[in-house]
Amino acid sequence: MLEKALTGGKKYWAWIIFLLVVIAVGFMAYLRQYNYGLGLTGMSRDVSWGLYIAQFTFLVGVAASAVMLVTPYYLHDFKKFGKMVILGEFLAIAAVIMCILFIFVDVGQPMRILNVLLYPQLHSVMFYDMCVLCGYLVINLVVGWTTLAAERKGTPPPKWVKPIIYLSIPWAFSIHTVTAFLYSGLPGRHFWLAAIMAARFLASAFAAGPSLLIILCLIVRKVSKFDPDPPGVGAIQSLVKIIRYAMIANVFFYVCEVFTAFYSNIPDEMAAFKYVFVGLDGHTSLVPFMWTSAILAFVGIFLLVFPTRKNKVLLPIALLAIFFANWIDKGVVLIIAGFVPNSFDRVTEYFPTSNEISIVLGVYAIGFLIVTILYKVAISVREEKAQ
Amino acid sequence: MSINRRQFLRRAGVVTALGLGGSFVINGISGKKDVVAASEYAPSTQGLKANHWAMVVDMSKFKTEDDFKRVIESCVSIHNIPDFGNPKDEIKWIWEDDYEHTFSGGDNEYLTEDFKKLPFMIMCNHCENPPCVKACPTGATFKRPDGIVDMDFHRCIGCRFCMGACPFGARSFNYRDPRPFIKKIDTDYPTRTPGVVEKCIFCVERLADGLMPACVEASKGGLIFGDLDDPNSEVRKIISTQYTVRRKTELGTQPSVYYLVGGGDHA
Amino acid sequence: MYKGGRIIASLIIFVAFLTLPFFFNLGKANAGPDLPTYASSSDSQCVEPAAYMKANHMQLLLKWRDSDVRDGNSVYINSQGKSFDISLETCVQCHTTQATKNTVGVNNPALNTSDQFCVSCHNYASVKPTCWNCHSGPEGATK
Numbered sequence: 001m002l003e004k005a006l007t008g009g010k011k012y013w014a015w016i017i018f019l020l021v022v023i024a025v026g027f028m029a030y031l032r033q034y035n036y037g038l039g040l041t042g043m044s045r046d047v048s049w050g051l052y053i054a055q056f057t058f059l060v061g062v063a064a065s066a067v068m069l070v071t072p073y074y075l076h077d078f079k080k081f082g083k084m085v086i087l088g089e090f091l092a093i094a095a096v097i098m099c100i101l102f103i104f105v106d107v108g109q110p111m112r113i114l115n116v117l118l119y120p121q122l123h124s125v126m127f128y129d130m131c132v133l134c135g136y137l138v139i140n141l142v143v144g145w146t147t148l149a150a151e152r153k154g155t156p157p158p159k160w161v162k163p164i165i166y167l168s169i170p171w172a173f174s175i176h177t178v179t180a181f182l183y184s185g186l187p188g189r190h191f192w193l194a195a196i197m198a199a200r201f202l203a204s205a206f207a208a209g210p211s212l213l214i215i216l217c218l219i220v221r222k223v224s225k226f227d228p229d230p231p232g233v234g235a236i237q238s239l240v241k242i243i244r245y246a247m248i249a250n251v252f253f254y255v256c257e258v259f260t261a262f263y264s265n266i267p268d269e270m271a272a273f274k275y276v277f278v279g280l281d282g283h284t285s286l287v288p289f290m291w292t293s294a295i296l297a298f299v300g301i302f303l304l305v306f307p308t309r310k311n312k313v314l315l316p317i318a319l320l321a322i323f324f325a326n327w328i329d330k331g332v333v334l335i336i337a338g339f340v341p342n343s344f345d346r347v348t349e350y351f352p353t354s355n356e357i358s359i360v361l362g363v364y365a366i367g368f369l370i371v372t373i374l375y376k377v378a379i380s381v382r383e384e385k386a387q
Numbered sequence: 388m389s390i391n392r393r394q395f396l397r398r399a400g401v402v403t404a405l406g407l408g409g410s411f412v413i414n415g416i417s418g419k420k421d422v423v424a425a426s427e428y429a430p431s432t433q434g435l436k437a438n439h440w441a442m443v444v445d446m447s448k449f450k451t452e453d454d455f456k457r458v459i460e461s462c463v464s465i466h467n468i469p470d471f472g473n474p475k476d477e478i479k480w481i482w483e484d485d486y487e488h489t490f491s492g493g494d495n496e497y498l499t500e501d502f503k504k505l506p507f508m509i510m511c512n513h514c515e516n517p518p519c520v521k522a523c524p525t526g527a528t529f530k531r532p533d534g535i536v537d538m539d540f541h542r543c544i545g546c547r548f549c550m551g552a553c554p555f556g557a558r559s560f561n562y563r564d565p566r567p568f569i570k571k572i573d574t575d576y577p578t579r580t581p582g583v584v585e586k587c588i589f590c591v592e593r594l595a596d597g598l599m600p601a602c603v604e605a606s607k608g609g610l611i612f613g614d615l616d617d618p619n620s621e622v623r624k625i626i627s628t629q630y631t632v633r634r635k636t637e638l639g640t641q642p643s644v645y646y647l648v649g650g651g652d653h654a
Numbered sequence: 655m656y657k658g659g660r661i662i663a664s665l666i667i668f669v670a671f672l673t674l675p676f677f678f679n680l681g682k683a684n685a686g687p688d689l690p691t692y693a694s695s696s697d698s699q700c701v702e703p704a705a706y707m708k709a710n711h712m713q714l715l716l717k718w719r720d721s722d723v724r725d726g727n728s729v730y731i732n733s734q735g736k737s738f739d740i741s742l743e744t745c746v747q748c749h750t751t752q753a754t755k756n757t758v759g760v761n762n763p764a765l766n767t768s769d770q771f772c773v774s775c776h777n778y779a780s781v782k783p784t785c786w787n788c789h790s791g792p793e794g795a796t797k
Binding site: 045 | 474475476477478479484487488489491518520521522523524525526527542543544545546547548550551552553554555556559560561562563564580581582583584635638639640
């Protein structure tokens with residue numbers, strides 16, 4: 001089926017070449033970092049994780065969000081998602097690969113990365129995170145590919161994939177839960193040390209991931225003859241409801257955290273929240289980001305609660321608002337603010353370097369390339385069937 | 388007898404799998420003949436031993452700036468610690484900071500500025516429940532039976548999970564090649580490669596040679612090092628009879644570095 | 655065969671490229687590694703017999719490393735019952751030449767000069783040991 005990705009129009013190839021150029025730039029930037037060390041990034045002794053790990057965290061959520069289509073479709077026989085579910089699974093594949101790449105570019109000794117397998121440490125959450133992520137990648141590759149291949153032949157998917165599909169549901173929850181445990185189990189990092197972290201991660205994932213998916217579906221509808229949500233089906237509007245409730249839950253969880261920190265009045269609990277909302281000791285670099293995120297979150301919820309969600313122009317705006325609200329919250333603020341203030345109650349700020357940003361863009365370009373190729377295959381199969 | 392592409396791929400796959408699997412099995416059965424039967428490994432005979440190494444920092448002995456400098460320099464010189472001249476890439480094993488920031492959270496607003504700025508000696512706490520060891524995905528940082536939280540620079544992949552886990556900011560990462568920034572390389576101790584984490588290791592290499600940690604020797608009695616499990620050791624006597632404090636005990640990591648404040652007349 | 659001619663031609667070109675190095679070196683004598691003559695002390699027995707060391711020094715070094723760093727066992731008792739301090743210095747005390755008195759880290763003899771013990775073989779085998787990236791070279795042994 002992969003050969004279908006090799007035929008396409010001018011716009012398709014222009015897009016592919018554009019992505020390849022971005023990847024090449026990112027790769028050159030990575031070579032520089034590989035030779036010099038992570039000193040080329042903005043990370044420091046005090047803020048020892050930066051954009052890379054933040055993107056990893058955010059993308060685990062995007063990967064997990066495929067479950068919001070898989071569960072209704074396979075478990076509850078919710079037929080509306082029939083045409084979209086494969087797009088969710090393929091998005092998950094790209095997201096997990098990006099996660100793995102972000103971890104890879106973040107480690108100081110990439111040639112030793114297999115030490116995680118050679119000397120597995122059962123007390124380290126990172127070991128479990130690696131297991132669940134790799135497992136999730138395999139599950140989605142197998143499920144996505146076999147169901148699409150069966151569809152191409154016009155047969156129902158083979159019986160043996162059914163259990164794997166069911167397995168993918170708890171597995172999706174596990175990848176984001178374990179990722180949250182990476183942070184929420186660390187003593188002395190009060191911004192992360194919260195029981196609600198895993199729940200908040202899942203809520204934000206189930207808002208941001210499907211938002212991205214609907215935007216991708218709208219693009220697919222525009223650029224191809226395949227419509228993931230044909231008139232009268234209403235798959236997108238059903239997903240919008242899920243996004244809306246997930247986002248409301250996410251904001252609610254966040255408010256819970258803010259309440260606990262400020263009503264208890266414990267200085268360590270409040271410090272990071274102060275840093276992101278009003279600045280700490282005169283350091284305010286994240287304040288504009290956090291407020292943008294907060295405003296986008298409320299704008300998004302507002303537009304999705306009211307009938308504006310059915311408006312063709314306002315719906316994409318609302319989805320983009322929700323996507324970027326979550327991206328800023330998890331993909332920028334959460335990881336960096338976890339290191340502020342540092343163990344000595346001092347504020348060290350973090351600013352990514354251009355080299356670091358090039359690498360981030362390069363990894364995203366790889367992800368988009370994978371999404372493009374997989375979606376091209378899926379769309380071609382569907383177009384072929386339609387004829 | 389013609390086969391289609393699918394059959395060809397399947398057969399090729401089976402042959403490859405058989406070949407690879409077979410080689411593993413054969414290697415497994417024959418085993419590696421690398422063992423010289425009679426060889427053994429033993430600890431060095433002159434090494435210092437303990438059940439739980441711990442340190443007492445007697446702040447009354449740190450009076451002048453020179454007291455701190457001498458101690459820090461003793462560590463920097465023998466462990467090949469680089470000086471990059473910027474806080475971003477900085478590598479620290481033992482250093483000084485003031486009371487206000489070392490024991491952050493417990494300050495009262497009426498403390499005089501002098502007291503707030505009182506310098507303290509800081510290093511890895513060698514916790515009994517080290518969060519860094521729990522976090523490490525490769526076992527590159529590990530707790531020895533004698534209580535020391537050690538580093539295996541060979542195994543570290545540089546994921547910096549331990550730096551996030553440590554509540555004491557005791558860990559440093561080699562953001563770049565340290566060698567050009569080492570004043571004088573001491574050939575008795577390795578330098579580090581870029582991309583690994585490092586920290587104070589209570590001079591395990593010196594303990595194995597029967598020597599006290601370098602900082603302890605240089606401190607002229609300001610740092611007292613010994614076995615916490617031995618009721619007759621000096622550290623134990625001080626800790627059990629005088630008022631000592633530890634950093635962030637509320638986190639339950641059980642630091643092995645104790646600060647003796649306002650003491651001075653210990654045994 | 656569909657497009658059979660092209661496929662076969664491409665295969666021949668591919669195989670030709672693949673085997674080029676073999677044909678290139680065909681009939682040339684292999685000189686082998688340029689083994690150094692190093693200043694050996696009077697009892698020239700290595701920690702284990704030379705044949706064993708030639709085949710297994712890397713495994714032994716890895717075991718030494720784990721034993722010393724992780725298990726705190728810094729003494730190696732060999733098959734003849736003789737004890738050795740686990741350290742690369744134990745190696746370079748013998749395996750060193752007079753040409754190796756250089757500044758550590760700047761011009762590390764273990765990496766750069768061809769008459770040094772490790773490099774002579776390792777260059778030949780095109781395997782780069784990473785030991786000397788951190789550990790000081792044989793200079794330590796001359797102290």
